[in-house]
Amino acid sequence: MNEPLFLKLRKRLEVKPGALITLGDICQLFWDGDREKALARMPVYQVKPTDGNLIVVDIMQVIKQIRSVYPEAALEVQGASHIIVEVLNSRKKANTMLVVLVWILLFVGAGLAIMNFHTDVSMGQVHQRIFYLITGQENKQPLWLQIPYSIGIGLGMILFFNHIFQKRINEEPSPLEVELFLYQQNLDQYYIQHENKENERSKP
Template sequence: MQGNLCVGSEGMDHLVYIRMRHRLQVKPHETVFLKDVAQIISDETIYEKLRQIPVHSVTDKDRNIIVIDVMKIIRLLAAFDQTIEVQTIGPPQIIIEVIAKGKKISMPMFMLIWFLLFFGAALTIMNFHEDVSMQEVQQKIYTIITGEVDSKPLIFQIPYSLGLGLGMIIFFNHVFKKRLNEEPSPLEVEMFNYQLDLDSYVSMNENKESMKNIDDR
């Protein structure tokens, strides 16, 4: 999105470029300034003053999501200086997420979640292998290659199990907290797309300036 707005009736003395950030995280009861919500390009004589313009003070009524529309920023700049010409570039609003102080997870809760995820993933893999008759396939491959019948062809099962774990590490591109390379994993891409959809929904439904109900007229 790009646009421009001339504020004031006389000649323009200051040209200000505003590019709204996409998302910002703040703490409860924190004051948000213009430098926090947007990138600013302006004359050096007013640059520092523009950066320190207060945009919003977080209160308990704000809950955890706040949407600041670019029109509010333009109104603040107009109130700051009538001779400013504002040109906006980028998204029309910013999503501010209020991050409360998180509680430390207890070790019993951590272990419970770990066991649920571990055994849930193990059962999923086992059920999949049972559905596709993986053991029978390995037995037949072993018989075809060696000419012998073995109910437990470990020469296939052990490498297959190791390869399954290695493949999951390569797929998710992580070993614990260490990334194997800079390429995002499919899970990260899906989480990114989900976050974009969520932000679009929040922008439309939480931004009071983007929607008007019949009772608001």
């Protein structure tokens, strides 16, 4: 019985420099027994130093490779038509002084942004007015309102970003993680389209 070969490209793969990428690395395969295992070990691409950090592998490259070994195989292709392979080059150790300077810059900048916002909306006067409405007394510094409000801002930021340092509060992704995910998707789509344009230009 001639069962079809089901294959589905993964979305992304991370490899080391000089790695040999096999079919099993970039595809999910379903076929009968030994042939599936043999296909999973089939080399598809050898990472070269000139490739840079990102490599786009097209489904047509995969089909061509499979056809060279099993020309009569019935193929059932599902999922994406490209996979992005990221080459993980060794990274330099972060400069501690630079990290501290960036952290201070971001901390001071965020603090100034919050203070400027509160100045624009006259938050101090709002607190004074609320204090007067509750107690009937005027107070230029209603600390029992301002201190809990300041603590609430910090707790709100923790809940918003869903992290306490590196500890996640719950399994729900934070808005920042969602934005980074969408940014990565857009970036991958750009690389794929850019690669296709380069391939079209290189055709005779």
